[in-house]
Amino acid sequence: MSVYLPGQPIPLPKGPSLQLGPGIYSRDGHARASVIGQTRSTGSTLTISKTRPHPPAPNSLILGTITRLSPLQATLSISVVDGIPLPAGEEFTGVIRVQDVRATEKDKVKIADCFRGGDVVKGLVISLGDARSYYVTTARNDLGVIFATSEAGASMDPVSWQEMRCSKTGRIEKRKCAKPENL
Structure with a gap:
């Protein structure tokens, strides 16, 4: 489970080409995150679902x-x-x-x-x-x-x-x- 930060490169899976969905953009031939979140593949589209940070709690x-x-x-x-x-x-x-x-x-x-x-x-x-x-x-x-x-x-x-x-x-x-x- 990897969390990506805005601007961080996202490794693309091998296989059929995926379209970049919400939360991802392309720059210099690399897919990059535009929001904090985790990647998710739905069909032929790769997206990032936002990870909502939570406040600290005991044992954090x-x-x-x-x-x-x-x-x-x-x-x-x-x-x-x-x-x-x-x-x-x-x-x-x-x-x-x-x-x-x-x-x-x-x-x-x-x-x-x-x-x-x-x-x-x-x-x-x-x-x-x-x-x-x-x-x-x-x-x-x-x-x-x-x-x-x-x-x-x-x-x-x-x-x-x-x-x-x-x-x-x-x-x-x-x-x-x-x-x-x-x-």
Whole structure:
């Protein structure tokens, strides 16, 4: 089950030629999605049925960008819920409290050593929180920072569960890293 984003190329199935239906257009000899959705073939026509994003719920896997830090929590703008991107302007706010950063040694966690503004974080919604935000945890090995930019402005690569290395300068910075999926 693949979800396609607007502008993303859509592989066409082998066999008889299909006509492009609603939600799909052709550019540079490739079929591309014009809406967020999944492909569906009806007869000789290939269409995209819109996938309606849903708000986060407990146990939803989310991706978000850190927008604000305080000594007790990190605030993030949630932009992907359960693998489905939210439309622009419909982001939700999430909060990672200091006790939800990792499963052990919770009393030793310092938010500034785990996240920085602009980091992209993979998290799990644990509750609905207050009226303005969702509580998010990164207390599993596969959760945490998945993309970060160093102080030098270069992308960073994880070297351990709590450190990332700048690809430009080689400097190490502290983060609560998500375990890379290829390891």
